[in-house]
Amino acid sequence: MKIISTNLAKPTTIIWKDQKVTTGIYKTPTAHGIYLGKDGVKDDEVSDKKVHGGEFKACYLFSEKHYKYWQNLYPDLSWNWGMFGENLTISNLDETKIYIGDIYKLGEALVQITQPREPCFKFGVKFKSMHALTQFISHGFPGTYVRVLQPGFVKKGDKLIRTEQAQNSLTTHQLFNLLYSKNKEEHLLKRAINNNALPERKRNKLKKFLKSN
Numbered sequence: 001m002k003i004i005s006t007n008l009a010k011p012t013t014i015i016w017k018d019q020k021v022t023t024g025i026y027k028t029p030t031a032h033g034i035y036l037g038k039d040g041v042k043d044d045e046v047s048d049k050k051v052h053g054g055e056f057k058a059c060y061l062f063s064e065k066h067y068k069y070w071q072n073l074y075p076d077l078s079w080n081w082g083m084f085g086e087n088l089t090i091s092n093l094d095e096t097k098i099y100i101g102d103i104y105k106l107g108e109a110l111v112q113i114t115q116p117r118e119p120c121f122k123f124g125v126k127f128k129s130m131h132a133l134t135q136f137i138s139h140g141f142p143g144t145y146v147r148v149l150q151p152g153f154v155k156k157g158d159k160l161i162r163t164e165q166a167q168n169s170l171t172t173h174q175l176f177n178l179l180y181s182k183n184k185e186e187h188l189l190k191r192a193i194n195n196n197a198l199p200e201r202k203r204n205k206l207k208k209f210l211k212s213n
Helices: 064-073 121-126 129-140 172-180 186-193 200-212
Strands: 003-009 012-018 017-022 026-031 032-035 059-063 086-091 103-105 109-118 146-151 152-154 159-165
Touching: 003 032, 012 121, 017 121, 059 064, 064 129, 109 152, 109 172, 121 129, 146 152, 172 186
Parallel strands: 059 086
Antiparallel strands: 003 026, 003 086, 012 017, 032 152, 059 146, 103 109, 103 159, 109 146
């Protein structure tokens, strides 16, 4: 796995329910690399800091191999790397093989896999269809956010190399499906709840499902 593109956004105004909303989902490739800080990517727009940025969502990675699937669904959109709002477009990123809590070396930075991306209305606006949200969920390959353990500069061509594999964890793919499935598997719930690579608020939310079983 390696970086195909580094992407940043400037503030973009969209209309949602007759209201102006600012978003950072419209990312475009940069000519140079980007700096990963502990609370976010330097010079990148994060409009809604309640749900984006911060320790557990410092940087968003998405796989280039899923682009073809989406281009077939939405051929009339203007396509470029960063289309999904990702800071880093990664070759061969496979959500079924990366585990919550895994630690990777990436350029000068050290990052930890934290959680999958959960799509919001801004994704639908960008793709000009709210149906894109259900398609994103059903497709099951959401990319992943990372926590930045060691800040640093990353650039195109840098490899994503796992230095430590999380124990008794679950994959990003499994967690994403767990979040949206009606019948949540107890053993996966327990693995998520006991994983401190996930923010406490999300673990507490999942605990409620465990208690109801």
